[in-house]
Amino acid sequence: MQRIEELRKRIFEKREFRELLVKDPKAALEEVGIAATPQNLALVKNVIDSITNLYSAFEERDSFLT
Amino acid sequence: MGRSQANPIADSQFLGLVQSAFERLRAELMKSGTFLFERVWPWMTDLRGSLRPEDYYLNLRSAPILLLPWWLELSLTASPDEDFQTDLIYATINKYYFVRLVDDVMDGHDPDLVILPMLSVWAAQFQAAYSRHFPPDHSFWKYFHQTLQRTAAVTAQEATLRNIDLPAFLDFSAAKTCGATIAMMAVCCRRERLDVFPAWARFWEAFARWHQMHDDLFDWRRDLKGGIQTYLLSEGERRKAAEESVMEWLVREGFAWATELLGEWTRDMQEESSRLNSPAVEQYVELRATDLNRRMAGISAGLESLARLSGLEL
Numbered sequence: 104m105q106r107i108e109e110l111r112k113r114i115f116e117k118r119e120f121r122e123l124l125v126k127d128p129k130a131a132l133e134e135v136g137i138a139a140t141p142q143n144l145a146l147v148k149n150v151i152d153s154i155t156n157l158y159s160a161f162e163e164r165d166s167f168l169t
Numbered sequence: 170m171g172r173s174q175a176n177p178i179a180d181s182q183f184l185g186l187v188q189s190a191f192e193r194l195r196a197e198l199m200k201s202g203t204f205l206f207e208r209v210w211p212w213m214t215d216l217r218g219s220l221r222p223e224d225y226y227l228n229l230r231s232a233p234i235l236l237l238p239w240w241l242e243l244s245l246t247a248s249p250d251e252d253f254q255t256d257l258i259y260a261t262i263n264k265y266y267f268v269r270l271v272d273d274v275m276d277g278h279d280p281d282l283v284i285l286p287m288l289s290v291w292a293a294q295f296q297a298a299y300s301r302h303f304p305p306d307h308s309f310w311k312y313f314h315q316t317l318q319r320t321a322a323v324t325a326q327e328a329t330l331r332n333i334d335l336p337a338f339l340d341f342s343a344a345k346t347c348g349a350t351i352a353m354m355a356v357c358c359r360r361e362r363l364d365v366f367p368a369w370a371r372f373w374e375a376f377a378r379w380h381q382m383h384d385d386l387f388d389w390r391r392d393l394k395g396g397i398q399t400y401l402l403s404e405g406e407r408r409k410a411a412e413e414s415v416m417e418w419l420v421r422e423g424f425a426w427a428t429e430l431l432g433e434w435t436r437d438m439q440e441e442s443s444r445l446n447s448p449a450v451e452q453y454v455e456l457r458a459t460d461l462n463r464r465m466a467g468i469s470a471g472l473e474s475l476a477r478l479s480g481l482e483l
Contacts (some may be wrong), residue, residue: 150474157471
C-alpha cells in the first residue's frame with residue numbers, strides 16, 4: 104500500500120507526474136515501483152480523466168474576485 | 170431587462186455603462202503619462218488574462234461588486250440613473266485596484282512596485298465619484314467612513330491570523346469585503362430607500378462568506394504552497410490524524426466537509442436573495458449554485474478515482 108500512497112502523493116504534488124501518467128502510464132507506474140500489468144494500465148486509463156479533471160479544478164487562477 | 174447574449178449575468182444597458190466607466194478610467198490613467206500608463210494598464214489587463222479589464226468583473230465567478238448596486242436600483246425603479254450608476258462603477262473599479270494592489274503586496278505576490286504611487290490616485294477617484302452625488306454633510310459619508318475603517322481593521326487583523334476557526338473566518342476573512350456595500354448604501358441614499366439596505370447588506374454578508382469559502386476550496390493548493398492561512402487549511406490542521414498531511418485529510422474528509430458547509434451557505438444565500446425583490450439577484454445565485462454543483466461533482470469523481478487506485482495490483 105505504501106507504493107499506492109506514493110502514487111497518490113505524486114499525483115497530488117507534481118503536475119509533471121500527472122502529465123506523465125497521461126502520456127506514458129507505464130513509465131509513471133514503474134517510477135513508483137508499481138508493475139505496469141495490463142490490469143494496472145487498464146485501471147489507470149480508466150481513472151486518469153477524472154483525476155485530471157480533479158486537478159484542473161484547482162489549477163492556477165486569479166482568485167481575488169473569482 | 171434581458172441579459173446580453175455575450176454575458177449571462179449582465180444586461181446590455183449595464184454593459185454599456187461598464188464600458189463607459191472603463192473608458193474614463195483609461196483616459197484618466199493616460200493623464201498620468203505614458204510611462205505609468207504602460208506599467209499600470211498591463212497589470213490591470215493581466216488580472217484575468219483578458220484584453221479588456223472589464224471582462225474580469227463580469228465573469229460569472231467574479232463577486233458581483235459592479236452588478237449589485239445596479240440590481241438594487243432596478244429593484245426600486247424601472248429607470249435607473251445611468252450617470253449615477255456609471256459613477257458607482259467608476260468608484261468601485263478605482264477602489265478595487267487600490268485594494269487589489271495592497272493585497273498583492275501584503276500576500277507577497279510580488280506586484281510591479283513601480284505602480285504603487287497610483288494608490289493615491291485610485292483612492293482620490295473613488296471618493297471623488299461619490300462626492301459628485303453627496304454633499305459633505307450627507308449621512309452617506311458616515312457609512313462610507315465607518316465601512317472603510319472596518320475594512321482596514323479586519324484586513325489588517327486577518328493578515329496576522331495563524332489559525333482561522335469559524336468565528337475568525339466570519340469576523341475577518343469573510344468580512345474584509347464589506348466595502349462592497351458602500352455602493353449599495355449610495356443607491357439607497359440616492360433613492361431615499363434606506364429601509365431596503367439591511368436586506369441587501371445581509372445578502373452581501375451571506376454571499377461574502379460563501380464566496381470566501383469557495384476561494385478557500387478552489388485555491389487550497391496555491392494557499393498551501395504559499396503558506397497562506399485559510400479556514401479550510403486551518404480546519405485541516407485541527408482535524409487531520411497525527412501522521413496525516415493536510416492534503417491527505419482533504420481527500421479523506423476535507424472536501425466532503427467543505428462541500429457540506431458550502432451547501433448550507435448556498436441555501437442561506439438563496440434565502441437572503443429571495444428577500445430582495447430582485448429576480449436578477451435570484452437568477453445570479455441560482456447560476457452560481459449550479460456552477461458550484463457542477464464543479465463539486467467533478468471533484469467527487471476525481472476523488473473516487475483516487476480511491477480506486479487502491480485496486481492496483483502490487
